[in-house]
Amino acid sequence: MEPTSIKPKLEAVLGATRRLVAVSDLAQYLGTSLDEMEDGLRAFEDDLRKPDRGLRLERNRGTVGINVKPKYEPLVARLFPLRAPNLTADSIETLAVITLMQPITTKTIAMIRHVSDAWVTVQNMARRGLIAYSYINGARHWHVTQAFLDRFDLVSSAELRDEAVFQDTFPTVPLKIWHLKTESVLELETKPPVEPTANKEFELVPKLRPLSKESLEVLAIIVYRQPVSLADINTLRKVSSNGPLQTLRRRGLVVSNKTGKNGEMLWSAAPAVWEMFHPSSRLGGHR
Incomplete structure (x- = not known):
């Protein structure tokens, strides 16, 4: 079966279920081989990545589904409050700060966002696998993960140096954060990586x-x-x-x-x- 003939069927099935479905089950339901299904999924994902599409393909350990692209989640939340995005405004702003300033401590995140404590929000993002940490000079520093890049359709966090990309990716985040952090991003990314404390x-x-x-x-x-x-x-x-x-x-x-x-x-x-x-x-x- 050609990938182009699989795409509309995937969109219909995944749109109707609104949940993650095993790739093997999809192949069985649609009467295709696993290889054909993977070809169809890649074609479908490429199609959804186009700027005129509002959905994205979500993959998780052998399962797939479709979800709203992050930049359209506020719109969906306004129209359908019961379907509010699973990332809060605080979470999205925290992710934006981490992306621009990584590696960064929780204390610095709170200072930049002018909040008393960012610990709860940071831990929620860590549980979702969107951020991870390493120890630098004995302190826990956070950085974004590949799961974050996949969710926001980014190849690299360096793309956010572009103001238009930043606004498109984080439409609800104050632009002043981008202006304050852009210079620091350039400096941080040109520095050699800091080796964690040795431990045999x-x-x-x-x-x-x-x-x-x-x-x-x-x-x-x-x-x-x-x-x-x-x-x-x-x-x-x-x-x-x-x-x-x-x-x-x-x-x-x-x-x-x-x-x-x-x-x-x-x-x-x-x-x-x-x-x-x-x-x-x-x-x-x-x-």
């Missing part, structure tokens, strides 16, 4: 240094067995793993976006995990 035990993955041995063990199980339930993790480790699992969730390193046959939550690695490794070492071809 975790020197191969320095960004994992603050995680405990238990959390690292749980993360390794999730990476290799995902999606996996807490019960299965407990069985493999032969000890209760809820504590380490919740630590990983708070850090935005794991997500639960589906349930098993018995209704239990299934856990997978968040995009932030893959930011910790060199692209050539990403497991299972995860982007």
Whole structure:
């Protein structure tokens, strides 16, 4: 089946379901092979990336769906309050600040936004896998992830140096933030990367240094067995793993976006995990 003939069917099915659907299920429903389905999805995604389209293709660990492009979410929220965008105005402004000033601390984010504390908003973005952190001079510094770039249809955060791109990407964010930060963006991106504090035990993955041995063990199980339930993790480790699992969730390193046959939550690695490794070492071809 040609990709052009698959595109309208994908748009109809995904638009009707309004949820993530497994690629394998789509191939079965539409009577195509997985390769043909992937070709159709790529063609559909390329079509949705055009500036005259208001939807975007969303991918998540073997599932796909369509959603509103971020710049049109405020419009949808005004027309349909019950469908308000899943990113608040505070979250979008926080992401804009992080993108322009990365790497940046939570304290500096709060100072720039003139709020008393940005911790809650930053943690929410981390749980969604849109930002991740590393330690620089002993302090936690935040940066955006590939999941952020995918969500906002960006190839690189450097694109936001352009005022028009910034306004198009973050229409609700005050332009004064862009004017205040543009010079700093140029300076930060020309500096050599700062090496995290050396740590022999975790020197191969320095960004994992603050995680405990238990959390690292749980993360390794999730990476290799995902999606996996807490019960299965407990069985493999032969000890209760809820504590380490919740630590990983708070850090935005794991997500639960589906349930098993018995209704239990299934856990997978968040995009932030893959930011910790060199692209050539990403497991299972995860982007």
